[in-house]
Amino acid sequence: MAVKAAVSVPGAVTPLPPLRRLLSSPSSSSSLRAAARRLARVSPAMAAATEVQPAVVVGGGRVGQALLAMGPPEGDVLVGRGERVPDGAPGPILVCTRNDDLDAVLEATPKSRWRDLVFFQNGMLDPWFESKGLVDANQVLAYFAVSKLGEPPVDGITDTNPEGLTAAFGNWAPAVAARLQNGGLTCKVLEKEAFQKQMLEKLIWISAFMLVGARHPGATVGVVEKEYRSEVGSLIAELASAAAAERGLTFDEGIEDRLCAYSRAVAHFPTAVKEFKWRNGWFYSLTEKALAAGKPDPCPLHTAWLKEIKVI
16 A cells, blocks of 8 residues: 555654665675665565655656656656646656756646655755745755666765665655665655755765866866865865855764765766756855855855856
């Protein structure tokens, strides 16, 4: 029986990585073996709590098609560009569009279904959520890559996080985790504070690696990590400090190592500063706020390099 949104799932229950992913990994670390043993002991009750259920998928690109492939046979509904989200379709609404299309997605979704929207977008979405009254919106940090339309996704498992980095937050998080696991991916269900920290880490990753790569035309994420480690390390430290001060939080130790490990896992990714409003733009807004108040720039290196590549 499919789990409804109103069913509460204990916060301590975190979905486990799929056994086939763990067993196919080249790593022989004890943590992976332990995770596989834990998975073998999953109770029928926990399996039922994470049954894959039908969903509406908004956006038929690489990620949208991958999510459809992970769902139940003939149970999902695909909504393309310009189409309205059906009011009566069951389950979560998985939004896999570009950030700049989010306003159109919201307009095409009945307001009674806004609580069912699950956002897969990269970047800082909080200001947009606040402007739309979307309190505690469902979100997914997708640390997986789909190289081409129709190809299976590759999980961003790293040597520092063999348990996987993909995370979900919100009422529909357990359902999303079940779907991703059905597709051979890992996914954690996090409470809001833990999710916010990880969201900011991913924002720092994409803002830092894309900007350093843009300073060195043609550099992939892997080249940045290998050949420009000191540059990206300095920028990670600066952005992490600014984000921590703005949000009143402390990042776990080893943030540079975690982000560089992820870069090695997706070393082929190209670099470019894109979707500025949603990525580097948030850090630049901290700069503008500080300067307007007569305070020092909290991100001077970031500002200087944005000017260097003529983004600002």
